[in-house]
Amino acid sequence: MISEQIERRIYTKEATPIEQLARFSEVLGGPTIYIKRDDLLGLTGGGNKTRKLEYLMADALKNGADTIVTCGALQSNHCRLTLAAAVKEGLHCQLVLQEHAHRKFDEQALGNQQIFKLLGAEQLHIVAHDTDLVAQALAVTEQLRREGRKVYFIPVGGSNALGTLGYVRAAKEILAQCKAEGLVFKEVLVGSGSGGTHAGLALGFYEGNAPFSLMGINVSAPNAVQVLKVEQVLQGAAQLLKLTDLPDGLISCEDGYVGEGYTLSTPKMVEAVKLLAQTEGILLDAVYTGKVMAGLIDFVRQGKYKKEDKILFIHTGGAMSLSAFGGEFI
Ligand SMILES: *Cc1c(COP(=O)(O)O)cnc(C)c1O
DSSP, rough: GGGSOOOOOOOOOOOOOOEEEEHHHHHHHHSSEEEEEGGSSSSSSOOTTTHHHHHHHHHHTTTOOOEEEEEEEETTTHHHHHHHHHHHOEEEEEEEEOOOOOOOOOTTOOHHHHHHTTOOSEEEEEEETTTTHHHHHHHHHHHHTTTTTTTTEGGGGGGGGHHHHHHHHHHHHHHHHHHTTOOOOOOEEEESSSSSHHHHHHHHHHHHEEEEEEEEEEEESSSSHHHHHHHHHHHHHHHHHHHHOOOOOOHHHHHHHHSSSSTTOOOOHHHHHHHHHHHHOOOOOTHHHHHHHHHHHHHHHHOOOTTOOHHHHHHHGGGGGGGGGGGGGG
């Protein structure tokens, strides 16, 4: 497989475990739910961006970069992990962070923002909610280049073709675990944001003839926008891997759990985060995995699955931001 020939750094040595959620499944009274613990991936606090960064940082080093620039929301997990990878590789890192219409920058904020400081981000650039984040991040990149830096720019969420390979690889890891552990899933659920995680899994499961469906639960956009976005990311990764003749319809999304918008709390998200914490001792997050789990819980309650089905939830991380969303869980 060509993906094995593309260089990567290794930030997690072993496969992350797939665990059965016995008590959580029993409380819901439906299928048996399993969890893929990508919250236990390497780098500061783990989470899905670690897999993408294995490829992106290898490329940055190959290109002789001395500085990494990336961008995201004020509480971006992607920015935390990119910074962590830069620290580990001995590179400078500057973050371009966008305010939310409902949430302004606060110097004292906890969560990921506190970690940006602890990890020693070289500079945080705060931009207003109604500006073009990517354009601003590219302007920072250009300015640093004019000053003589060798900058490697990583897009939002690390969701370009190269970053997506991290989740093509994860799909193979899951299929190997299913085989070794005798697990046959009915459906796999994953958060769908900037799209690299969803696209990579879709491509890897297709290539590996996975016997189950994959459902992306949107965290920000309606289906009309999200399906196209993920399909574009998937096409980019497929080109990089020289895969042709892919069928249509590899991407399925559900947009019923976004609520009023990205990062905004919903009652079902709060219920989901509390229920998993109080039955299994596993922390989800308010922005991504809490909404995905809210979707899964609803699917079970609506009778979408049979009692004998096995469902896999991908835990993409994010709990390090919980302290910044504290009020929602009291
Ligand atoms: C970024 C992120 C996602 C979404 O992944 P994408 O590849 O951006 O779609 C899901 N969960 C967490 C915790 C994240 O930080």
